[in-house]
Amino acid sequence: MDKLLRSSFSTEELKKVDGISTSEVRDAWAEAMSVFFTPDQITDSTLANKLSISNDTSGFIDNILFPGMMSINVTASGHRFSRSAQDIANDGVDGILVQFWREGQLLSDESGDKHTRPGDIHLVDFSRETDVSASDFDTYNLLIPRELLADSVDLDGLHLKTLSGDHASVRLLRRHLYDLHTEAPNMTAAEGLALVDPTMALIKATLTATPGAQEEAAQIIDRNLLLDIKRFIDTNLSTPTLNPDMIAASLGLSRSRLYRLAEPLGGIQTFIRNRRLRHAFQLLVLRGNEINSLTALAYAEGFQSEDTFRRAFKNAFGMTPSEVKEQGMKAYTEYYSSFPKHKKSMAMGEHLYQQWVSDLFC
Missing domain, CATH: 1.10.10.60 (Homeodomain-like)
Incomplete structure (x- = not known):
């Protein structure tokens, strides 16, 4: 039975390799993240203290490819993340990143006026330049091609917008982003495909708050x-x-x-x-x-x-x-013998998602 494709990268796994240096780990992390953003150390000591940045570079990326969208869990130490005009021109990724900030905080400008906190949803338009700073964080993300949302959502004002977790619709969406990723390893490709439309409906309902969109999202809310x-x-x-x-x-x-x-x-x-x-x-x-x-x-x-x-x-x-x-265990084996589970895991550091992103937006 076909499962959804999965690829992961972990700096902690790299650090276990004999002889690998701190700079090599940092370079590998930068390469792993480069398909999404360019990560840089935060050198401003005032900002680093404000965000309680860890000194050590660490990061984990877990990517699961659904038909037409990608679910991404990223846990990392604090960084500055950017997308320049050159990055946008080079990678051709024209999509919207919907982020659930489970832990950590994000500053979208130096004044701190644009501030994303745990429980909030943050939106990034990959066709526009980005320069943000984050504390140590844990996020659950969905990368969506623009055309899946453009038919019913005005995307012009979404870039670097934060949706407060105080709103019920945002709480439903963030719970869905988390559940979608954590349940995905157990899904077949067909089950993943069946969840794409209701997921888009819930996102549209959260972004537009129109009665029609809310009605369309009823299935996923339930x-x-x-x-x-x-x-x-x-x-x-x-x-x-x-x-x-x-x-x-x-x-x-x-x-x-x-x-x-x-x-x-x-x-x-x-x-x-x-x-x-x-x-x-x-x-x-x-x-x-x-x-x-x-x-x-x-x-x-x-x-x-x-x-x-x-x-x-x-x-x-x-x-x-x-x-x-x-x-004991013999009884367990006997009862579950008709439900075999074949678990497959991908090796850490296998950056298949770089190809997936290219295919998703080609």
Whole structure:
């Protein structure tokens, strides 16, 4: 099954190479970033102190290629990043970079008036010159060819614009950028393709805030809310009072909307029950020797009796809790044998994304 293409680069991996010098690491980082920006050390001591810049050059780039767009996670020490008129003429990248600043801060001018903080969305037009300074940071980015947005968004005023994380639509977008990247390694190429249009819809809705665009983005907004529901359930599995009312109140949803959103999960109560059973399965496999009482485990997982727990467990996994505890990893292998997972990872420093960017904007 075809997976989305992925390429990564890490200065930390380079530093493990015997005999490599600090200057060689810095040069490799500059080369890795050059497809996007030219990175330079911040030499102004006042600005460096203001941004709490690290002395050591470090950087990590993780690129995942979707059909028609690229998701990029960049974590790095503070730098000055620029795109000159010559850079723009040379690389031909005519796109918009949508950045979620998860950590760190960005100054778009020396006065500090244009200031991007954690939680904000920042926009860069790659067809225009850029000169910004950043503290140590962690960002989740989406690089989008201009034509995917130009039909419904006025792009002229977007360059170096910051969208405050105080707005609900921005919070939805930043969550989607993060989820899109973290879930991408598990996606097939077909699944990635299916997410391009709703992703563009959510970006357009955030940038234009028009009723039509908001309506178009409803699908992806619901997807993000569903992810919130799943996260909340997983975080609170051991809470005895975990129920639809608790979830709805905590996430600010009506009961009717919660039930509608949970329909793809088979219903909210069924999903809670299945997650608790799966959690119990994992505990029995990994820590079975520490579990002395199945009754205590049943109560801890929200079941009212060991008999109810045992029946539900056997229906779900085809084995009793005692059998799973006894077999351990063998039980795990037996249950998951019909769901093989072939994980492939690319070597660090393989700059495939340089070719991807060229192909994306050719």
